[in-house]
Amino acid sequence: MTTFEGVVAATRGRTANFRTCQFTGLKVDIAAQRLIIANAVAAVVFLAIGGLMGLMVALTRWPAVHLLPAEWFYLILTAHGANVLLYWIIFFEIAVLYFASAVLLNSRLAAPKLGWLGFILMVAGAVITNVAVLQGESTVMFTSYPPMMARPHFYLGIILFAVGALIGCGLFFATLMIARAERTYEGSIPLVTFGALTAAIIAVFTLVSGAIILIPTMLWSMGLIRDIDPLMYKLVWWAMGHSSQQINVSAHVSVWYMIAALLLGAKPLSEKVSRGAFFLYILFLQLASAHHLLAEPGISSEWKIVNTSYMMYLAVLGSMIHGLTVPGSIEAAQRRNGFNRGVFEWLRKAPWGNPAFAGMFLSLVMFGFIGGISGVVLGTEQLNVLMHNTIYVPGHFHGTVVAGTTLAFMAGTYLVLPLIFQRDIIWPRLARIQPYLFGLGAAGISMFMMGAGTLGVARRHWDINFTDAVIGFQHSPGAFLMMGMNGISAILAALGGILYVLIVVGTALFGKKIVAGHKMTFPLHSSANVVSKYGSEGHIKLPGTIVLVTIFFLSFVLYYFVNWKYLSDLWLFR
Amino acid sequence: MAISSPERRVWWNEPVERLELIWIAVALLWGLFMFFFMIAWHFIGGQNLSSEAYRVVPSAYQEKVDAFAEKYTVGDESGTPIVRPPAGVDVYLLGRLWQWWPVLQLEKGQSYRLHLSSVDWQHGFSLQPTNINIQVHPGYEHIITLTPTEAGEFGIICNEFCGIGHHTMTGKIIVVDSKAEAK
Ligand code: HEM
Ligand SMILES: [Cu+2]
Ligand SMILES: [Cu+2]
Numbered sequence: 001m002t003t004f005e006g007v008v009a010a011t012r013g014r015t016a017n018f019r020t021c022q023f024t025g026l027k028v029d030i031a032a033q034r035l036i037i038a039n040a041v042a043a044v045v046f047l048a049i050g051g052l053m054g055l056m057v058a059l060t061r062w063p064a065v066h067l068l069p070a071e072w073f074y075l076i077l078t079a080h081g082a083n084v085l086l087y088w089i090i091f092f093e094i095a096v097l098y099f100a101s102a103v104l105l106n107s108r109l110a111a112p113k114l115g116w117l118g119f120i121l122m123v124a125g126a127v128i129t130n131v132a133v134l135q136g137e138s139t140v141m142f143t144s145y146p147p148m149m150a151r152p153h154f155y156l157g158i159i160l161f162a163v164g165a166l167i168g169c170g171l172f173f174a175t176l177m178i179a180r181a182e183r184t185y186e187g188s189i190p191l192v193t194f195g196a197l198t199a200a201i202i203a204v205f206t207l208v209s210g211a212i213i214l215i216p217t218m219l220w221s222m223g224l225i226r227d228i229d230p231l232m233y234k235l236v237w238w239a240m241g242h243s244s245q246q247i248n249v250s251a252h253v254s255v256w257y258m259i260a261a262l263l264l265g266a267k268p269l270s271e272k273v274s275r276g277a278f279f280l281y282i283l284f285l286q287l288a289s290a291h292h293l294l295a296e297p298g299i300s301s302e303w304k305i306v307n308t309s310y311m312m313y314l315a316v317l318g319s320m321i322h323g324l325t326v327p328g329s330i331e332a333a334q335r336r337n338g339f340n341r342g343v344f345e346w347l348r349k350a351p352w353g354n355p356a357f358a359g360m361f362l363s364l365v366m367f368g369f370i371g372g373i374s375g376v377v378l379g380t381e382q383l384n385v386l387m388h389n390t391i392y393v394p395g396h397f398h399g400t401v402v403a404g405t406t407l408a409f410m411a412g413t414y415l416v417l418p419l420i421f422q423r424d425i426i427w428p429r430l431a432r433i434q435p436y437l438f439g440l441g442a443a444g445i446s447m448f449m450m451g452a453g454t455l456g457v458a459r460r461h462w463d464i465n466f467t468d469a470v471i472g473f474q475h476s477p478g479a480f481l482m483m484g485m486n487g488i489s490a491i492l493a494a495l496g497g498i499l500y501v502l503i504v505v506g507t508a509l510f511g512k513k514i515v516a517g518h519k520m521t522f523p524l525h526s527s528a529n530v531v532s533k534y535g536s537e538g539h540i541k542l543p544g545t546i547v548l549v550t551i552f553f554l555s556f557v558l559y560y561f562v563n564w565k566y567l568s569d570l571w572l573f574r
Numbered sequence: 575m576a577i578s579s580p581e582r583r584v585w586w587n588e589p590v591e592r593l594e595l596i597w598i599a600v601a602l603l604w605g606l607f608m609f610f611f612m613i614a615w616h617f618i619g620g621q622n623l624s625s626e627a628y629r630v631v632p633s634a635y636q637e638k639v640d641a642f643a644e645k646y647t648v649g650d651e652s653g654t655p656i657v658r659p660p661a662g663v664d665v666y667l668l669g670r671l672w673q674w675w676p677v678l679q680l681e682k683g684q685s686y687r688l689h690l691s692s693v694d695w696q697h698g699f700s701l702q703p704t705n706i707n708i709q710v711h712p713g714y715e716h717i718i719t720l721t722p723t724e725a726g727e728f729g730i731i732c733n734e735f736c737g738i739g740h741h742t743m744t745g746k747i748i749v750v751d752s753k754a755e756a757k
Contacts, residue, residue, distance in 0.1 A: 071738060148735075148736070231714065271585035297690070309612070314605065324594065385623055387707065389709070456702040466744055470742070475703075572620040574624055574719050
């Protein structure tokens with residue numbers, strides 16, 4: 001293990017400066033804390049920018065409002081995708097990685113200077129791409145499919161950003177090694193760190209794929225390469241574009257476990273199962289490009305079927321396992337905390353007034369029911385033809401990445417603020433409703449876009465009326481209704497998003513400083529029984545969770561077959 | 575807790591709860607079912623996207639479409655020819671900035687080998703309100719055996735972003751029911 005020792009030795013020069021967290025007893029490296037704060041703040045800034053762009057896009061697609069002119073619509077849509085999907089999410093994930101390594105393991109962070117270098121590269125990349133888009137000659141959507149071409153610095157920005165993020169992943173791995181070498185923890189790493197490790201491993205695969213495809217594409221845009229095959233581009237691009245969604249899933253599932261642990265003292269039902277489920281992600285998620293190629297010419301069905309199902313749905317299996325073990329561990333903890341009556345007392349008496357819990361549980365439910373089920377349907381070889389590139393697709397992924405990941409990260413923030421920023425949340429009452437407001441809006445945009453897509457409305461499309469088309473086309477009234485409802489939901493989501501940004505920024509700047517001896521009841525749950533022995537839960541009856549997963553399973557099966565029924569009514573093609 | 579190390583060092587030997595085992599089994603079987611159902615649909619279903627495709631130079635494809643249209647044109651719709659090929663022949667449709675060309679007139683219940691390609695950027699063939707959606711690439715000629723099962727006028731819209739005129743890119747397929755006409 002020479003690299004192992006090398007890493008540890010190379011970073012030995014620094015004497016880390018620690019403080020002890022008064023709530024968790026964890027040792028926090030101040031250098032790690034600063035980097036976590038910087039990345040979290042950058043994330044929130046890009047969410048604010050990208051979220052407002054999302055609102056503008058949704059208002060343009062609301063036929064009665066039709067806010068932006070066409071040129072601006074496509075430009076803003078390009079920027080929306082990049083700012084929220086890449087910048088908001090990945091900055092936040094880097095913060096999660098530093099937290100899950102240095103803080104949870106009581107360790108010093110490896111090479112904080114490199115961490116700052118990565119951070120600066122990411123910021124610079126994000127700014128460069130945004131400038132390229134706003135200059136107006138790079139309206140290619142964030143997927144930038146050739147032969148449509150953006151200016152070289154559009155690609156350059158994304159490449160720099162990816163390199164910066166790779167450095168962040170490297171620091172995470174190095175910190176794990178240091179923690180192990182310096183024995184800052186005993187036995188195996190905690191489950192949440194294990195989940196973060198999953199995310200980081202997938203991130204490396206992802207970011208490298210991104211470089212492999214975007215560097216030649218940039219050279220092509222500079223005129224140095226003659227041709228980029230559009231099909232090959234999609235295959236490699238989505239090795240980044242979709243696998244990176246598995247980073248999100250691993251990261252937000254880790255955040256679910258973390259919140260459940262911090263608020264309720266939840267522990268995994270069994271370490272083996274929860275870790276095994278994360279491991280399935282690593283084993284089977286790399287084939288993810290396939291479901292973006294189901295409607296593409298010239299790809300064999302065998303290849304599509306094996307890959308779109310991630311080898312017989314073994315990765316979906318991973319998510320379904322978490323879908324049981326996360327609520328299961330919450331139910332077990334709550335029952336242990338004394339909420340033992342009936343099937344659902346544990347859930348009714350859960351801390352719904354705590355935004356960290358509310359956001360986490362809403363995220364869990366909506367990710368499963370909205371994002372998860374629709375994702376499997378959309379990724380089924382034949383069913384894909386029903387909704388490929390319709391607005392059903394953004395509907396699906398707002399269910400995963402907005403109602404799921406974004407909401408989970410927002411919920412996590414309500415713990416990061418007191419624990420890492422060490423400030424009391426300003427406006428606790430507004431914070432209480434924030435996850436509900438955002439969650440409702442996010443559910444709305446997801447489901448109404450899915451509804452409109454089922455009725456054939458195209459994605460990335462400025463004019464549902466086809467006013468300037470030579471050969472006109474009229475969508476059904478239902479489609480117009482759906483797009484209107486989508487606009488209304490977007491306003492709710494935007495209000496929730498603005499509230500979140502204001503609370504975070506306000507707290508970071510003006511929140512009351514938490515000093516030693518400060519008693520915290522909010523947002524940490526104030527139940528006396530929270531502290532529990534760790535390790536697997538073991539031997540407890542979980543009737544509530546059984547009911548929940550049964551409902552989930554039946555919805556899944558029903559929705560799956562409804563779509564096959566739709567498909568069987570189409571024209572015949574083979 | 576999930577944020578601290580497992581209690582027992584050897585956590586991988588701990589027994590697993592029955593509930594978890596049952597759920598894993600259910601999810602695994604459901605996954606296998608969904609996997610085999612995709613395969614099964616190739617035998618029992620009438621909607622499977624063909625994988626027949628050839629590399630083609632865009633200008634060569636353009637020539638094929640032109641020749642096809644010239645041969646079978648029967649009318650005109652807002653400047654775009656309406657082309658009515660006899661049942662069973664090869665039918666060509668071209669995506670370009672920003673139209674689907676030409677307008678096709680097909681017969682209900684007849685099968686056609688429909689060729690799809692683009693001469694410039696990627697486009698999204700989206701037949702509405704039927705909702706059949708297929709990606710169209712420049713340089714690839716995709717061939718689908720298509721059988722309309724209902725008569726009427728169907729719009730083709732574009733659902734792959736193809737520049738500033740994307741939302742004006744439309745086309746049409748007219749399906750006639752000659753048996754009904756004959757009566
Ligand atoms: C206020 C919150 C948001 C609203 C109202 C919103 C709304 C929308 C709408 C209407 C579209 C366009 C659909 C189309 O025309 O094709 C869209 C696209 C998209 N959104 Fe959002 N969104 C929001 C937040 C987010 C967040 C937080 C993320 C990611 C974490 C996200 C990721 C995306 C992506 C990746 C696209 C696709 C862009 C493309 O097609 O290139 N959105 N959003
Ligand atoms: Cu087009
Ligand atoms: Cu288009």
